[in-house]
Amino acid sequence: MYLFETIKLSLKNLLLKKSRSFLTMLGIIIGVAAVISIMSVGASAQDLLLAQVRAMGSNLIGVLPGASDEAGPPAAMFGIEITTLKHEDALALEKLPHIVAVCSYLNGRGSISYLNKSKDYNYMGVSEGYIIVEETTVDSGRFFRQDEIDSLARVVVLGSEVKKELFGDDNPIDKRVKINQVSFKVIGVMEERGVVAFQNQDEQVFVPIKTSQKLLLGVNHLAFIRAKIDKEENIESAISRVKSTIRFRHNIKDPIKDDFSIRSTDQALDMLGTITQALKMFLAAVAAISLIVGGIGIMNIMFVSVNERTREIGLRKAIGAKRKNILFQFLIESATMTLMGGLIGIITGILIAWAITIGVNYFGYDWKFIVTPVSVLISTMMAIIIGLIFGLWPASRASKLNAIKALRYE
Amino acid sequence: MLIKIDNITKDYIDDGLVTPALRGVSFEIDKGEFLAVMGSSGSGKSTLMHIIGFLDKLTSGKYIFDDQDASNFDDDQLAEIRNQKIGFIFQSYNLLARTSVLDNVLLPTIYTPNLNKKKTEKKALDLLNKVGLSERIGHNPNQLSGGEQQRVAIVRALINKPRLILADEPTGNLDSKSGQEVMEILQDLNEDGHTILMVTHEKYVAECARRIMVLKDGKIISDEKVGNQHLAKNGLKK
Secondary structure, eight states: OHHHHHHHHHHHHHHHTHHHHHHHHHHHHHHHHHHHHHHHHHHHHHHHHHHHHHTTOSSEEEEEESOOOSSSOOGGGGTOOOOOOBHHHHHHHHTSTTEEEEEEEEEEEEEEEETTEEEEEEEEEEOTTHHHHTTOOEEEEOOOOHHHHHTTOOEEEEOHHHHHHHHTTSOOTTOEEEETTEEEEEEEEEOOOOEETTEEGGGEEEEEHHHIIIIIIOOOBOSEEEEEESOGGGHHHHHHHHHHHHHHHTTOOSGGGOSEEEEEHHHHHHHHHHHHHHHHHHHHHHHHHHHHHHHHHHHHHHHHHHHHTHHHHHHHHHTTOOHHHHHHHHHHHHHHHHHHHHHHHHHHHHHHHHHHHHHHHHTTOOOOOOOOHHHHHHHHHHHHHHHHHHHHHHHHHHHTOOHHHHHHOO | OOEEEEEEEEEEEETTEEEEEEEEEEEEEOTTOEEEEEOOTTSSHHHHHHHHTTSSOOSEEEEEETTEEGGGOOHHHHHHHHHHHEEEEOTTOOOOTTSOHHHHHHGGGGGSSSOOHHHHHHHHHHHHHHTTOGGGTTSOGGGSOHHHHHHHHHHHHHTTOOSEEEEESTTTTSOHHHHHHHHHHHHHHHHTTOEEEEEOSOHHHHTTSSEEEEEETTEEEEEEEOSSOOOGGGOOOO
């Protein structure tokens, strides 16, 4: 009964001074709304990033040329060309247990032309494992076979966007296109995949790996190899087998002298997850600072309130309120104020996040609207705790008032 | 015997300056008495009332209330005694603004543990009816006259069935008619067996009590029974 009466009383006191209560709560409202919307936007951005990486396919490991620190990026990422990785390495990996498929990659850029239309595209030299490794398929025609790789066949599979640009609605199969003036026969068109790992997969063409090495680029090496592992729990053992296989092939006795590095998508997801999580938390913490400012506003107004109600406090003490009763009354009052501010802030924050979702989706990203119950719970708790912490000093001052002096206060 | 005051003193210390307010006061109050304490301002009558009402602590001497030694109580116990055994009536009523008459009357009970809410409310309504305010229970204090406000304050003082009613200049802010009504109520309460201690500096108000004590400079200069108690219903004579 006592708690109920106290909460009722504090609500009444807040409603008596509506505009003052609202202005006081504004700091908390803004703070909580900022925390909620930033947490939501952070979660959505994180989801988008991870989805991009996940779209590359699950249970993948990548072999990159050049040594690297486990945590740092491999040298190839800085644009340094390292020529140690060969297609034969990829062929050797295919025979290892737990490896479902392997694909060699070598990319280049050149003009691709059909009749009088010509445009610059990325071309990807890949091996026949590409379809399995990337979990994709052709929309029409077929992908190239192993014998076409070995025979340096001049065949090409188009990305769906390239097909549209060059052929429109016409059937491109068996037509001939030129890549950097070399004539290729179109044998297939890939299904639409959209943006994966921030690269539009539909705006490139695929040629046999050896064809791209010998005929287009005149090199012997690969950009990287990807291998698909059968099960997640086998990734670790597969990685160590891949390492020893390539060391054996490259004649490396000391692992420190490795001329390659291995990454798994799980690892990349972990790393990306950790980074985005940290970023999200940092932003939320910055937003939370405004909550502290809001708390100081609460404290200020509570001191005013204690002053205004000095006689009331004196009376309550005279008729039997204990110190803790007065302390409790004012703490409940400040906590009620911050809680109400918090609830309004949560609704505002959710509305902001929702508006952002609509806005970003308008620009074509698959941006999900994410508001976690945890962020709502944390914000609510924080609002109450702020009310209690910043209400403590004024409430304690009220509780220590001398009843006789307070009753005489004018 | 309800109260025994034995040679109590009270010094106020302000900036190291000691100001004695009571300099050795002794008396007793029996159950059912109606005592008026008189004196000019600075005589110590307010200090005495605060000490008897457990709002202030004495400097030396002994104060026995209801067979208990008051010096043994801590702050929480003092609050409990004020809540359950003392009923305060103030000169300026001290009702909570923007709070209904009924809620004002019930205010002390929110600090009283284990009360039956329904019974307490019924009691409040009965008491308000007795002082003629049953039509006013939903009103706020600013809608009431001074006399009505003081009657609400009297009911508030009675709600927890106190052993002692302390009235500090209860008619001080009232016109003579309202003052008369308030004194009538206090006399009725005394008839019903309530013990009342009233502080006043008006002789004609004090004469409504059964016993008058006069303080001067922190000491009792006279303490006499009123031979012929003046009945307030016959009008207050000035």
